[in-house]
Amino acid sequence: MKKFILATLLVAAIGTTAFALDVNKVSTRVQNSFESKFANAQNVQWTARETYTKVAFTLVDEDVEAFFASDGDLIGYSRKVAFKALPLKAKQQIKKKYNGFKVLESIEFTQNDETAYYVSVENDNLKKVLEVSIYGTVSEFYGNRKN
Numbered sequence: 001m002k003k004f005i006l007a008t009l010l011v012a013a014i015g016t017t018a019f020a021l022d023v024n025k026v027s028t029r030v031q032n033s034f035e036s037k038f039a040n041a042q043n044v045q046w047t048a049r050e051t052y053t054k055v056a057f058t059l060v061d062e063d064v065e066a067f068f069a070s071d072g073d074l075i076g077y078s079r080k081v082a083f084k085a086l087p088l089k090a091k092q093q094i095k096k097k098y099n100g101f102k103v104l105e106s107i108e109f110t111q112n113d114e115t116a117y118y119v120s121v122e123n124d125n126l127k128k129v130l131e132v133s134i135y136g137t138v139s140e141f142y143g144n145r146k147n
Contacts (some may be wrong), residue, residue, distance in 0.1 A: 026053060029072030037074055038066060076111035086117055089136030094119060097138070101128070 026046050030053050034041070041057040041064075048054075052075060055066045066077040083091065083106045094103075101121040108117055117132040118141060128143035 027070060027072065030068045030070070033068060033072035033074060034066065038064070076109055078107045078109045081106050081108045081117065083119065086119070086132055087134065087136035090117070090132040090138050093136070093138045094121070094130060094132075098128070098130070101126075 025048070034044075034055055038055075038057065038059055041055075041059050044055060044057045046053060046055055051069075053068045053070070055068065057064055057066070062079055064077055064079045067075040069075055083103050086094075086106060098121050101123045104120040104122060106117060106119045108115060115134055117134075119130045119132060121128050121130060126143060126145060129141045131139050131141040
């Protein structure tokens, strides 16, 4: 179940469309939790989903997305990172095992004080999301055939 929720959040973080919310429709619990965890956030934009609320914002000159449960608990947060910022071991593995794939995007995702990276790659037939630990271990998180 944890992997399903994380997959849902990663799809949201990697770029899906959603509808923006008026901040007045966001629960007070979520707003208070956000404000206490991300003081000084700027350019705040709220998006609602069935099972979570996403907040996109800028903090210390970086674009960040945070995900909150309806009770205000922080599920996790992400930010885009350059592929070159990944652990060297991971970059070497990805270049070797996924030769012929193009790196589309890399994000850093933190949940429960644990950080992992997710790298979206594709070739002519496949699109995959790879999970990379902070130690450089690479595993396939999600993959499917392109239409």
